[in-house]
Amino acid sequence: MGKIIITGGKPLQGTIKVSGAKNAVLPILAASLLTTTQTRLLDVPNLADVQVISSVLQELGAKIEKKPGELLISVPCLTGTEAPYEYVRKMRASFLVMGPLLARAGKARISLPGGCAIGTRPIDLHLKGFAALGADIRYGAGCIEAAARQLTGARIYLDFPSVGATENIMMAAVLAKGQTTIENAAEEPEIVDLANFLNSMGANIKGAGTKVIRIDGVDRLGGATHAVIPDRIEAGTYLVAAAITRGNLLVENVIADHLKPVAAKLIEAGAELTEEETGVRVNCTGKVLKGVDIKTLPYPGFPTDMQAQFMALMTVAEGTSIITETVFENRFMHVSELKRMGAKIKIEGRTAVVQGVKNLTGAAVKATDLRAGAAMILAGLAAEGETAISNIHHIDRGYENLIEKLQGIGANIRRVEECVPALG
Ligand SMILES: CC(=O)N[C@H]1[C@@H](OP(=O)(O)OP(=O)(O)OC[C@H]2O[C@@H](n3ccc(=O)[nH]c3=O)[C@H](O)[C@@H]2O)O[C@H](CO)[C@@H](O)[C@@H]1O
Ligand SMILES: C=C(OP(=O)(O)O)C(=O)O
Numbered sequence: 117m118g119k120i121i122i123t124g125g126k127p128l129q130g131t132i133k134v135s136g137a138k139n140a141v142l143p144i145l146a147a148s149l150l151t152t153t154q155t156r157l158l159d160v161p162n163l164a165d166v167q168v169i170s171s172v173l174q175e176l177g178a179k180i181e182k183k184p185g186e187l188l189i190s191v192p193c194l195t196g197t198e199a200p201y202e203y204v205r206k207m208r209a210s211f212l213v214m215g216p217l218l219a220r221a222g223k224a225r226i227s228l229p230g231g232c233a234i235g236t237r238p239i240d241l242h243l244k245g246f247a248a249l250g251a252d253i254r255y256g257a258g259c260i261e262a263a264a265r266q267l268t269g270a271r272i273y274l275d276f277p278s279v280g281a282t283e284n285i286m287m288a289a290v291l292a293k294g295q296t297t298i299e300n301a302a303e304e305p306e307i308v309d310l311a312n313f314l315n316s317m318g319a320n321i322k323g324a325g326t327k328v329i330r331i332d333g334v335d336r337l338g339g340a341t342h343a344v345i346p347d348r349i350e351a352g353t354y355l356v357a358a359a360i361t362r363g364n365l366l367v368e369n370v371i372a373d374h375l376k377p378v379a380a381k382l383i384e385a386g387a388e389l390t391e392e393e394t395g396v397r398v399n400c401t402g403k404v405l406k407g408v409d410i411k412t413l414p415y416p417g418f419p420t421d422m423q424a425q426f427m428a429l430m431t432v433a434e435g436t437s438i439i440t441e442t443v444f445e446n447r448f449m450h451v452s453e454l455k456r457m458g459a460k461i462k463i464e465g466r467t468a469v470v471q472g473v474k475n476l477t478g479a480a481v482k483a484t485d486l487r488a489g490a491a492m493i494l495a496g497l498a499a500e501g502e503t504a505i506s507n508i509h510h511i512d513r514g515y516e517n518l519i520e521k522l523q524g525i526g527a528n529i530r531r532v533e534e535c536v537p538a539l540g
Contacts, residue, residue, distance in 0.1 A: 120505040120519065122496035123528040124478060127401065128363035130525040134351045134370055135161040135516040136185075136344035139421075140306040142209040143283040144313045144344065145169045145189070149176060149216040150290065151317055153339030154190040160344060161516040164509070168207045172199050176213065194221050201227035201258065207513070208237055212280060214262060215242075215287035218251055223263040225256070233485040235444035241278045245285035248272045249292055269294030269333055277302040277414045282329070283310055290319040292333040301329045304415040305374045309345045316340040348374040349421045350515060351396070353490050355379070356425045357522070358398040359387045359405060360432060360498040365525060368395035377418045381426065384408045385433055405429070407437035407472050414443070424450045424491035430470040431459035432498055439468045450488035453481040457495050457503065478503040483510040490515065497527055 136159035146169065148155040160166060162185075170180050170187070177195035181188040197217050204210040204227040217224035231237050243253050243260065248271075251264040269292045274281055282302040287310075289296035301307070303325055311324030317337040323329045351370045358365035359382055372379075372391050379389050379396070385408045388399045407430055412420040420443035430437040431454055441447045448468055451461050456479045460471040478501035483489025489511035496503030505511075508531070511518065522529050 117507070117509055118531050118533040120493065120508050120511070121530050121532055122478070122493065122503045122505070124476075124497050124499035124501065124503060126497075126526055126528060127361045128358050128365055128497070128522070128525045128527060131366045131368055132354050132521050132525050133368045134346045134354070135159070137306060137309070137347035138163055138165055138514045139279070139349070140309040141166060141344045142169050143212050143287070143306065143310045144342065145173060145187070146212040146216055147287050147310060147314055147317075148189040149173065149178070149191055149194070149213060150220055150287065151337040151339060152192050154188055155317070155339050156341040157187045157189070158185065158341065158343040160185055160187050161347065163514060163516055164512045165207050165209065165514065168203055169210060172203045172210050172213055175200070175203070176217070197221045197223050198225040199227060204229050208232065209280070211239060211242065212284055212287070214246070214260075215284035218246060218262050218264060219267060219288045219291040222265055223261070225259055225261045227259045233449050233488070234447040241274050241276065241281035242284045245272045245274075245281055245298070246288060249285070249288055249296065267292035269296040269331070271297045271299070273299045274301060276300075277327070279304050279307065282307055286311065286314070286321065286329060286331060289331040289333065290314055290321070290337065291335075294333055296331040296333070298329040298331075299327065301327055302414060303327060305345060305348060305371070313340060313342045316342060346370050349419065349487070351375055352378040352419070352422045353425050353494070353515070355382060355389075355396065355398045356429050356494055357497060359385070359400045360429045360494050362400045362403060363525070364397070364399040364401050366392060366395050366397045370395050372396055377416060378422050378426070381408055381410055381418060385429070405433040407433045407435040407470065409438040411440040412443050420444055420447060421487050423447060424487040425494055427451075427461070427468060427470060428454060428491040428494040431461065431473060431495065432476060433472045435472055437470045437472070439470060441466050449484035450491045453484065453488065453492055454495055456481050457499055459495070475500050477501055480504045480506070482507040486510045486514045493518070493522075493529070497522070497529070
């Protein structure tokens with residue numbers, strides 16, 4: 117596995133274009149299992165996670181035609197109803213095929229996703245929803261089996277507005293008999309994108325993007341063409357890249373509304389943000405940024421997927437900032453890596469207290485998860501000297517052409533493949 121090498125200290129300048137959203141395309145791909153007719157997806161990012169979910173779909177009988185930025189998916193008949201551990205282990209979102217499989221085939225067998233670097237990642241809310249729709253849920257050896265002759269609409273209250281549970285239940289309910297109401301649903305833009313895709317296939321979903329989603333079951337779904345929304349986390353990462361290097365960057369292909377929670381905190385820290393015709397410009401040339409407090413929350417709160425990157429920025433802001441992670445219980449693995457670069461951070465339970473320093477220093481660090489990896493890149497871009505990041509497969513999960521895009525705005529960054537010496 118390779119490394120990313122960065123020589124920091126250069127303000128980033130120019131224009132950078134955001135790709136389609138990873139967290140929107142994954143459930144949408146799962147939803148394409150719900151129809152026998154072809155679906156066409158546009159603005160599909162070329163990511164490791166997209167390849168994993170594509171393999172899961174192919175395992176289940178999908179024929180997938182790939183063109184640049186586009187996927188054509190058809191599942192004339194399901195050849196299986198099982199998502200094996202080999203895939204679920206690589207990517208938790210593989211669990212999102214359970215709802216569509218239950219709806220279309222009346223059964224599904226999915227390996228238990230288990231925890232990951234950011235937390236235990238339970239699936240109880242997904243299962244509670246399926247059970248409310250009438251599915252019989254059984255735990256097998258390392259897997260979950262669900263079966264239902266006919267799913268029936270129900271009223272489901274989520275104890276927490278889980279993104280994945282809202283999506284999985286929504287996908288199961290579209291073909292159920294009668295009406296389903298999901299209360300305390302997640303309101304993330306990716307939920308809205310999935311609902312728009314399902315509705316264009318013929319589903320009847322109302323209220324996506326609010327706390328109450330109503331789904332009137334239909335008999336069948338047809339094909340659809342859908343363009344995936346821009347990735348708000350990728351966009352947020354680039355906004356921070358400009359801020360941390362005191363650069364001036366136009367981030368294109370964004371939905372400014374989706375960026376509000378991150379933009380508000382950047383402005384509070386002293387960054388200058390302006391909406392332009394093709395995107396959002398962040399100008400931090402010569403600016404002194406100050407520490408601000410953030411608390412991660414479900415949308416429209418500050419996204420947990422931007423916490424690590426924002427913490428990287430706060431390590432070089434003036435004063436103290438308090439960062440509270442309320443969504444995942446273990447999402448501070450990047451702290452020890454940032455400290456290797458000279459950051460001053462103390463963890464107190466679910467809170468990290470960051471005392472800004474004048475400069476970070478390049479070091480050998482690792483990407484402990486996807487966004488932690490993005491944070492190390494941001495820190496490396498700002499640091500004095502060279503930073504070498506290992507475990508970069510995490511970063512490949514969620515950022516399309518990252519190295520090339522950053523090189524295009526003046527970053528001194530490259531990827532090196534590690535040579536394994538031949539035996540004998
Ligand atoms: C592929 C994808 O879209 N991933 C995103 C999705 O993950 P994901 O859908 O896994 O995140 P959830 O919203 O489900 O998880 C949020 C919280 O709910 C808890 N929980 C979740 C499900 C459940 O059945 N029981 C339960 O207790 C989790 O442990 C966590 O503490 O939303 C997260 C929160 O915005 C993002 O960080 C991820 O990038
Ligand atoms: C946590 C993330 O993804 P996943 O839910 O797929 O692990 C993420 O996108 O930051």
